Amino acid sequence: MSSESERIRWSHKSLDDLRSFWAGHIEPALRHAGHELDDRPTYHDLLDVGYGGLQDALREQHELTLTEFLRTVGFDDADESDGYPWGIDDETTVHELESYIRTLDRRRNLAESTIRTKRSRLATYARLYRDEHGRANLLDRLTTLDQRADEIERVLAVFDELDRDLDSDESKLRYLGDVSQFYEHLQRRGKAAYDPAETIDMEYGWDRPDPDNAALSSDQVRQLYGAVDDPDEELLVLALCGWGLRRNEVASLHVSQLVLEGDDPHIHFEERKNGPGTVALIYGSETLSDRIDALGERDREWNGYLFPSRRADSGHVVGETIQARFQRVADRAGVRVRSESPTSKMGRRFWYTTYLDSQKRLLENLDAIAADQGSTDPSVVLKNYLSETERRRYRRKYMRERLAKAFRTA
Numbered sequence: 001m002s003s004e005s006e007r008i009r010w011s012h013k014s015l016d017d018l019r020s021f022w023a024g025h026i027e028p029a030l031r032h033a034g035h036e037l038d039d040r041p042t043y044h045d046l047l048d049v050g051y052g053g054l055q056d057a058l059r060e061q062h063e064l065t066l067t068e069f070l071r072t073v074g075f076d077d078a079d080e081s082d083g084y085p086w087g088i089d090d091e092t093t094v095h096e097l098e099s100y101i102r103t104l105d106r107r108r109n110l111a112e113s114t115i116r117t118k119r120s121r122l123a124t125y126a127r128l129y130r131d132e133h134g135r136a137n138l139l140d141r142l143t144t145l146d147q148r149a150d151e152i153e154r155v156l157a158v159f160d161e162l163d164r165d166l167d168s169d170e171s172k173l174r175y176l177g178d179v180s181q182f183y184e185h186l187q188r189r190g191k192a193a194y195d196p197a198e199t200i201d202m203e204y205g206w207d208r209p210d211p212d213n214a215a216l217s218s219d220q221v222r223q224l225y226g227a228v229d230d231p232d233e234e235l236l237v238l239a240l241c242g243w244g245l246r247r248n249e250v251a252s253l254h255v256s257q258l259v260l261e262g263d264d265p266h267i268h269f270e271e272r273k274n275g276p277g278t279v280a281l282i283y284g285s286e287t288l289s290d291r292i293d294a295l296g297e298r299d300r301e302w303n304g305y306l307f308p309s310r311r312a313d314s315g316h317v318v319g320e321t322i323q324a325r326f327q328r329v330a331d332r333a334g335v336r337v338r339s340e341s342p343t344s345k346m347g348r349r350f351w352y353t354t355y356l357d358s359q360k361r362l363l364e365n366l367d368a369i370a371a372d373q374g375s376t377d378p379s380v381v382l383k384n385y386l387s388e389t390e391r392r393r394y395r396r397k398y399m400r401e402r403l404a405k406a407f408r409t410a
Contacts, residue, residue, distance in 0.1 A: 010057035015064075015072075018054065022073050023168035026051050033323075034247075034345030037170065040067070040075040040117060048320045074171025075117065084119065087127045088136035096139060097122055100185050121178045128158045142183075142192035151196045155179075159200055169206040176200055215349035216241065216342060218406040220335045225407050227333035235291050235306060236325055238284045240344050242403055243267070244351030245279065247326075247344040248319035255292055255304040260285055282396050283403035319344075354406070358398035 013021065029049040030041055043066055046052050058064040086094050101119050130136035133154055141147040141154075159176065166172050179197050186192035216224070221241045228234045239250045249269070257268050265281040281288065295302050302308065305316035312318070326344045330336075337346060 008051075008053060010053045011061055013057065013061075015062055015069075018057070018062075018069070019073055019167040022054075023171075026054070027168055027170060032343075034343045037174075040070050040113065044318070044320070048323070071120075072165075073168060074121075074166050074174055084123075086123050088130050090130075090136045090138070092140075093126060093136050093138045096186065096191065097126065097182070100182055103185065118178050121175050122182055125158060125162075125175065125179050128161050129154070132157045132161065139186065139191060142186065142194065142196070145193050148194050148196065152199075155196045155200060156203060159197075159204075163204060172204070172206050173201065214337050214342075214346055215353045216335070216337065216346045217350070218354070218402070220337075220342070221347070221350055221406040222408065223333040223335050224329055227329055229329075229332075231291055231294060232307065233325065233329050234287065236322060237329060237347070238287055238407070240322075240326060240347030241350050242284045242407060243279055243281065244348050244355075246319075246348060247322040250344075251307055251317045251319045251322045252314070253306040254316075255306070258288065258292070260289055280396065282400050283407065350406075354402050355395075355399055358402050359395060361398050362394050 008021075026046070026049070027037065029051065030037060030045060033049050035041060035045050035048070043052065043055050046054055046066075054069075055066045058066060058069050062069075084098070086097060088094060097119075100122075101115060104115050104118065126136040126138065129138060141151045159172075162172055162175055166175070176197060180195055180200075183192060183195040183197055187195060221237070224237050224241070225234070228237060236250060239245045239253065240247070245253070245267075253267070259266050259268065260281070265285040267279045267281065269277055269279070291306065295306070295308075303315045307317045307322070308315060309317045309321075323344045326347070327341045330341050335342060
């Protein structure tokens with residue numbers, strides 16, 4: 001990817017050219033590299049896929065920041081201050097938009113950046129509605145079905161504008177998703193009889209990109225683990241595939257986050273994509289303990305990061321380094337997914353698919369108990385006859401067995 005970027009004549013591209021290039025090349029590359037596109041990409045994300053030259057071209061040729069450019073392709077990231085400037089005069093609509101955003105913040109456990117992006121898309125939609133129809137009175141015609149046909153036409157007119165303004169189909173679909181979810185929120189609150197955006201996507205030829213949900217198999221994880229050359233690589237494969245961590249979480253993993261004593265070893269995160277939380281160390285805590293001991297013995301000035309870096313101001317490597325190391329192990333092991341070198345995200349997906357398989361196996365083993373209770377649904381036993389502690393113990397037991405099988409190299 002980097003060699004392709006070096007051949008790009010950034011200075012020869014107009015803003016329209018850059019927006020088209022974003023839709024046709026950069027967004028697909030970000031998705032392929034495992035970046036989440038619900039949130040606004042960063043300069044480091046662009047560097048990761050070899051398109052860092054975009055930022056310089058925007059600044060030098062068009063006097064734009066990367067953030068300003070990203071707003072034009074559907075990644076609005078608005079001010080968080082109180083009294084958010086929705087840019088419309090309809091007080092009822094503003095009240096309901098703010099109520100919806102507060103609901104997302106309190107109950108959906110979303111990252112702050114995701115909430116900001118959703119809010120900004122809704123603000124853009126409301127302003128376009130105002131520009132098209134004189135007022136952004138989004139609720140006035142939703143209470144009865146007799147105005148449904150006319151309101152769908154009004155919403156279509158707004159999405160005609162978005163269809164012209166945004167370059168990528170994925171950006172248009174993200175706007176549609178956020179707008180439709182707002183209308184669904186109004187329906188659930190009894191403030192709307194219908195969602196006027198429900199079938200909007202059928203009017204356009206927008207292609208929804210197929211999610212690359214490929215995951216490593218148990219055999220492939222075994223090949224990777226068998227190909228590691230040093231303790232760093234061993235810990236890296238274990239963290240991605242055995243604990244299901246994101247690559248940035250692996251890169252910044254610090255000893256202060258680890259609870260290795262007692263019956264519930266785990267990693268604590270003050271901040272994650274979806275808020276604070278813990279990750280259970282179902283398998284491999286002994287390897288982690290050994291690595292901590294080795295790092296402490298090797299360097300008396302060790303800063304506590306499991307993947308330290310003396311050159312980085314942060315004191316640890318970055319996620320892109322974890323990705324590169326993971327792919328080196330995969331190349332050495334000869335592991336390919338769909339004829340390509342796997343990404344670190346595929347290790348995380350392996351963890352999730354393995355966990356779901358473990359849950360399925362647990363339910364299968366509860367069939368006999370369910371039958372004795374006169375039920376055809378083993379989940380009833382899991383929910384009603386086992387305590388939360390028992391359920392967690394059984395889930396982890398099956399998960400530990402599956403992970404042990406995947407990481408067995410001899």
